Amino acid sequence: GENVEQHPSTLSVQEGDSAVIKCTYSDSASNYFPWYKQELGKGPQLIIDIRSNVGEKKDQRIAVTLNKTAKHFSLHITETQPEDSAVYFCAVYSSASKIIFGSGTRLSIRP
Amino acid sequence: EPEVTQTPSHQVTQMGQEVILRCVPISNHLYFYWYRQILGQKVEFLVSFYNNEISEKSEIFDDQFSVERPDGSNFTLKIRSTKLEDSAMYFCASGQVSYGYTFGSGTRLTVV
Numbered sequence: 001g002e003n004v005e006q007h008p009s010t011l012s013v014q015e016g017d018s019a020v021i022k023c024t025y026s027d028s029a030s031n032y033f034p035w036y037k038q039e040l041g042k043g044p045q046l047i048i049d050i051r052s053n054v055g056e057k058k059d060q061r062i063a064v065t066l067n068k069t070a071k072h073f074s075l076h077i078t079e080t081q082p083e084d085s086a087v088y089f090c091a092v093y094s095s096a097s098k099i100i101f102g103s104g105t106r107l108s109i110r111p
Numbered sequence: 112e113p114e115v116t117q118t119p120s121h122q123v124t125q126m127g128q129e130v131i132l133r134c135v136p137i138s139n140h141l142y143f144y145w146y147r148q149i150l151g152q153k154v155e156f157l158v159s160f161y162n163n164e165i166s167e168k169s170e171i172f173d174d175q176f177s178v179e180r181p182d183g184s185n186f187t188l189k190i191r192s193t194k195l196e197d198s199a200m201y202f203c204a205s206g207q208v209s210y211g212y213t214f215g216s217g218t219r220l221t222v223v
Contacts, residue, residue: 032210034210034211036154036214041216042216042217043115043202043204043214043215043216043217044154044202044214045214046211046212046213049211089153089154093210097159097161097166097167098144098156098159098167098169099156099210099212100156101146101153101154101155101156102153103152103153104153104154
């Protein structure tokens with residue numbers, strides 16, 4: 001089955017700096033790669049996604065890049081703000097019926 | 112913005128008891144899912160449901176688990192005889208297509 005590896009598990013950055021979270025996956029047939037943000041006590045919230053027919057997608061301060069050949073994709077957050085502090089999960093659309101999550105990255109923004 | 116609604120937000124039950132977790136998916140969605148998250152760990156797939164039947168289930172989803180869509184609006188997860196290791200956050204999700212889910216806020220199940 002699909003295996004999704006996510007790094008780092010924790011990340012602390014100075015407010016205003018950039019944060020990068022990386023994921024790799026195993027199934028070359030995977031074609032949809034969402035990123036979720038989870039705040040304390042809440043469910044995962046989709047923040048950005050990318051399909052396999054594009055290499056990069058940007059939405060304001062958030063961007064995702066995809067390298068299908070290498071089977072890895074990354075989340076980039078620029079100009080980080082305190083409200084960016086949360087746990088971030090990458091995910092891979094594994095089959096017609098499920099999304100597989102990475103292990104999560106706890107992002108802390110230092111004032 | 113449409114939401115996936117889950118009730119209760121917190122459920123405490125004794126080991127061996129049955130629990131039913133309830134979800135109201137977004138009204139025009141066709142795909143429904145249950146995931147769980149043990150404290151501090153990743154979100155794990157349990158089951159997907161489409162066209163009134165299970166599409167796929169994980170090894171976690173054994174005979175103690177069942178899902179049902181009893182009417183046009185609710186989607187439930189039943190655990191017949193709860194174990195201590197069933198303690199987790201359970202998330203319902205729904206989607207209009209088979210990806211791009213919307214998650215609910217979860218039910219925290221505590222088995223004592």
